Amino acid sequence: MAVVLVLAILVGFYELYRWIWSSAGWTHPFVVDDTSMPHVWVILHALWQPAQVNQPALGTILFHKSLFTAKEAAVGFALGAAIGFTIGVVLAHSRLLTRGFMPYIVASQTIPILVIAPMVVVWVNPKLPAGLQGWGSVAVIAVYLTFFPVAINTLRGLQSADPRSLELMNSYAASRWKVLWKVRVPASMPYVFSALKVAATASVVGAIIGELPSGLQSGLGGAILNFNQYYSIEPQELWATNIVAALLGIVFFVVVVAAEKAVVRRAPESTV
Amino acid sequence: MNEAQPVVEISSVTKTFAHGNVTALQDIDLTFRTGEFVSLIGPSGCGKSTLLRVVGDLIEPTSGTVTVNGKPARQARADRDYGIVFQDSVLFDWRTVAKNIGLPLELLGWDRAKRKQRIDEMLDLVELGSFGDHHPWQLSGGMQQRVSIARALAFEPALLLMDEPFGALDEMTRERMNLELLSIWQQLGSTVVFVTHSISEAVFLSSRVVVMSPRPGRVAGTIDIDLPYPRAAETRDEPHFFELVTQVRDLLRKRGEHLLPEEEQALAEAAE
Numbered sequence: 001m002a003v004v005l006v007l008a009i010l011v012g013f014y015e016l017y018r019w020i021w022s023s024a025g026w027t028h029p030f031v032v033d034d035t036s037m038p039h040v041w042v043i044l045h046a047l048w049q050p051a052q053v054n055q056p057a058l059g060t061i062l063f064h065k066s067l068f069t070a071k072e073a074a075v076g077f078a079l080g081a082a083i084g085f086t087i088g089v090v091l092a093h094s095r096l097l098t099r100g101f102m103p104y105i106v107a108s109q110t111i112p113i114l115v116i117a118p119m120v121v122v123w124v125n126p127k128l129p130a131g132l133q134g135w136g137s138v139a140v141i142a143v144y145l146t147f148f149p150v151a152i153n154t155l156r157g158l159q160s161a162d163p164r165s166l167e168l169m170n171s172y173a174a175s176r177w178k179v180l181w182k183v184r185v186p187a188s189m190p191y192v193f194s195a196l197k198v199a200a201t202a203s204v205v206g207a208i209i210g211e212l213p214s215g216l217q218s219g220l221g222g223a224i225l226n227f228n229q230y231y232s233i234e235p236q237e238l239w240a241t242n243i244v245a246a247l248l249g250i251v252f253f254v255v256v257v258a259a260e261k262a263v264v265r266r267a268p269e270s271t272v
Numbered sequence: 273m274n275e276a277q278p279v280v281e282i283s284s285v286t287k288t289f290a291h292g293n294v295t296a297l298q299d300i301d302l303t304f305r306t307g308e309f310v311s312l313i314g315p316s317g318c319g320k321s322t323l324l325r326v327v328g329d330l331i332e333p334t335s336g337t338v339t340v341n342g343k344p345a346r347q348a349r350a351d352r353d354y355g356i357v358f359q360d361s362v363l364f365d366w367r368t369v370a371k372n373i374g375l376p377l378e379l380l381g382w383d384r385a386k387r388k389q390r391i392d393e394m395l396d397l398v399e400l401g402s403f404g405d406h407h408p409w410q411l412s413g414g415m416q417q418r419v420s421i422a423r424a425l426a427f428e429p430a431l432l433l434m435d436e437p438f439g440a441l442d443e444m445t446r447e448r449m450n451l452e453l454l455s456i457w458q459q460l461g462s463t464v465v466f467v468t469h470s471i472s473e474a475v476f477l478s479s480r481v482v483v484m485s486p487r488p489g490r491v492a493g494t495i496d497i498d499l500p501y502p503r504a505a506e507t508r509d510e511p512h513f514f515e516l517v518t519q520v521r522d523l524l525r526k527r528g529e530h531l532l533p534e535e536e537q538a539l540a541e542a543a544e
Binding site for chain 2: 162164165167168170171172173174178182183186189264
């Protein structure tokens with residue numbers, strides 16, 4: 001309920017800002033008109049209109065494009081999460097490896113994704129089997145954005161296990177493996193899931209950005225590039241695409257939250 | 273087993289920390305026999321918890337040897353010869369009460385049916401029969417500690433190590449837990465080593481009280497508690513109970529050590 005209320009308030013602010021700036025004729029920070037800030041209803045209405053003659057409605061087209069992008073993001077997210085979790089588990093068992101590799105893992109994220117994306121497409125795409133051509137390399141870019149928060153938080157989560165519970169496991173002469181699966185991994189779950197929430201939305205961003213240098217037209221990234229060129233004529237189409245992209249990110253986030261509710265059994269002290 | 277058979281033999285155990293600068297334990301020689309209920313009592317810093325952990329092989333002594341059931345402590349831990357209860361219950365939030373109790377049984381490789389049967393027996397023993405499906409956070413502190421005791425006893429260890437198990441409970445719960453622990457101990461006939469800083473608790477529970485003194489941790493003396501079992505709440509009103517409390521207190525005082533506030537309180541309570 002609160003979510004709907006906040007949405008209404010935000011829309012209200014948008015339209016209020018638009019009304020004040022355009023009626024007062026203010027030009028700072030930018031000129032407000034139908035191009036820079038189309039009306040909310042114009043944006044929504046665009047979803048029901050065909051973008052081009054003899055085509056289905058923009059909403060239908062964007063729905064199919066977002067399914068394509070969702071596939072890239074989902075595969076990238078799943079792979080990235082698995083890789084990140086594995087890195088976290090390995091590093092949690094060796095201080096030497098942590099000290100040796102952590103600076104490079106961090107450094108990997110300081111390289112702008114816009115630099116990485118074209119290289120990945122050039123390197124990875126030719127090696128992929130026919131079924132993965134194009135979208136496979138975009139998924140790799142989503143992996144690149146996903147693995148990092150998961151690796152960092154898994155490591156932290158595994159180290160967060162209560163020292164007393166480790167002492168208890170020690171009294172049972174439990175092996176490292178048993179301690180990992182019965183204590184450290186369950187203790188890490190809240191940390192892992194907060195990383196997965198970040199990674200879920202990052203994987204969608206990664207997929208969209210990955211589509212730009214790949215020249216893929218089937219996904220939201222292609223649509224954004226395309227509508228960007230016609231912005232001065234039909235700004236509402238880019239706005240509508242942005243809304244669909246945001247919705248896709250939200251869907252990913254909500255799926256992770258639902259998974260967390262199913263998996264993490266904790267004292268009911270914190271929610272999302 | 274013979275009544276006089278030693279379960280724990282501690283000989284000339286010394287433990288130093290901080291590169292030998294802090295002596296936590298110095299030349300400890302003690303023997304605990306089958307079926308005994310021994311309390312280790314002393315002010316903070318006397319090394320009573322350290323001694324318990326040395327017996328459990330959770331801390332290695334700097335010098336000296338510990339034998340449990342005729343084996344080196346390391347081997348006894350590997351053979352799961354003892355169960356341990358800490359001041360905090362150290363229950364896992366993500367496991368139900370029943371699964372918390374079953375944890376050591378899982379580690380021992382018991383099959384599901386056998387585990388369930390034992391868990392039910394243990395739940396009955398600690399009178400939590402209907403709480404198996406609850407999660408730890410739904411229980412009171414006293415109930416959580418009963419779960420912890422059930423877990424420690426689940427695989428029927430001959431030796432039970434308890435580190436101030438009731439220290440965090442209120443006085444009334446504590447006295448009730450004392451009675452319950454005595455009844456469990458008498459049903460199972462195990463050997464208990466019990467760390468406490470409450471004089472009345474030590475005298476009420478134990479067949480023998482080992483008084484320790486701090487800096488460095490040494491044995492100040494041992495007092496046999498010849499109050500007959502079974503003991504009841506009324507035992508605390510007997511003149512002989514007070515005589516024994518006084519003996520323990522004198523032994524603590526004789527070392528010229530200042531008592532901590534909680535010990536003063538324990539003295540005051542014992543005197544009432």
